[in-house]
Amino acid sequence: MKNIIRDSVAGFKTLVVGMRVTIDQFFRRPVTVHYPHEALKMPDRYRGHIELVRDPETGKSLCIACKSCEKACPSDCIFVDGLKREGEKRKSATEFTLDFTKCSLCGACVEVCPTDALRFTKSYNLASTQKQSYFFDLMKRMEEQKK
Amino acid sequence: MSFLEIEPFRIALYVVGALAFVGANAAYLVWVERKAAGRFQRRAGPTEVGPAGLLQPVADAIKLMSKQIIVPPGSDALLFRIAPVMVMAPALMCFATIPFSDSIVARNIDVGLLMIFAFGSINVMAVMLGGWASRNKYAIISAARVVSQNVAYEIPMLLTVITMLMVAGTLNLHEIVKQQEAGFWAWNIFRLGTNPLMPVTFVIFFTCMLAETNRAPFDMAEAESELVAGAYTEYSGMGFGVFFMGEYANIVIGCAVATVLFLGGWGSPVGFLPGVWWFLAKMYFLIFTVIWIRWTFPRTQFYGLLNLSWKILIPFSLATLVLTSIVMKIPRMF
Ligand code: SF4
């Protein structure tokens, strides 16, 4: 008898504590933003698909077409081709494609690159009904970004 | 003779007024609920339709009304159609006797309290019929739950009501409020002289009210995570819409009765503002508490629900009943 009363009173107290917690949240500002109208900034370490980094001096890609990334990629989604241009000490990439349908965003390519020519983008708004739209031509993408 | 005293006018006025009040409340309590749910979870709630999402209920109503009502093959077509009506109609009836202020009451019935509880229990039967008529296993499980839940919670609720009756000595809601008019400390919830456990009685009444209206954490009938939508699974369009409105109408009535019985009805604790505003303020505060409780506690297990009623609420409400009768009788013996 005594136990039941004590348990009921204790139980009721916990309910009141719970309600105090929620009412406390009620009077605080919402933490969500109103998505298509506003969006949160992606955190620094967010991983979108990869892209090529441009050399800030020459404006060209830092890639030397060493194909390390192509080999490192566990999902086999990178293809690089390059040639050695006249008067340049290093090779440069002519073609760099990414099959994003298979990419697991593991980061092996970014890590292995000797010239830091790859980085993750912050893009997360990818949506398409066609598979082809996820085959990215990263060279072309970089060129387009220049404009 | 003023125009209000002519009976047909009074009835017409009451019907229009009650329909408008119930409709507006049902529509905008959904909005309030969604907004409040958002705030409790640190979200913004509806914002897109109209300023602050205020036109959301209108959009919802248009959507529901434009949908076809599908009667599932093999169901009991008649009961299936009647069930939503049976949720809504008794709720409307109950409004007839609720005194919003000293003068605003459609019909001041001597047995008003009895009438409200008589009609109030039809609501549960309607949910049960709807579930039964749907010919859907989830709906039938839900119907069975509604019945056992209702049996379990009607008892402590009526026991607390009997306690209140002994204190008030009348079933007339108008009279009950009149007795509490003296101010804050005359409200039944604080009348510790008649029963030192009055606040406990109020908590028991409020809990039972939540269970009777199938509100979280006692929404076993609609437990979406286990029963799809329970008794409402097969209802589409306005069939579902009416059930939904009926739920809110019943919450309004439950809170209005709690206000009348325990919180002094239209009585003002400080003395300014006309009574009806005080009544609405108290009632909406209780409704907000109902929403607040819903977004605080998870749904109970079914056994937990029955245990709570049979092992805690019924003994406690019996105890308050006995205590009240002792406290009221003893002084008269000497
Ligand atoms: S992130 Fe991983 S899977 Fe994606 S391209 Fe780079 S190495 Fe391949």
Ligand code: SF4
């Ligand atoms: S590892 Fe770097 S430098 Fe080598 S091919 Fe890949 S991106 Fe170009």
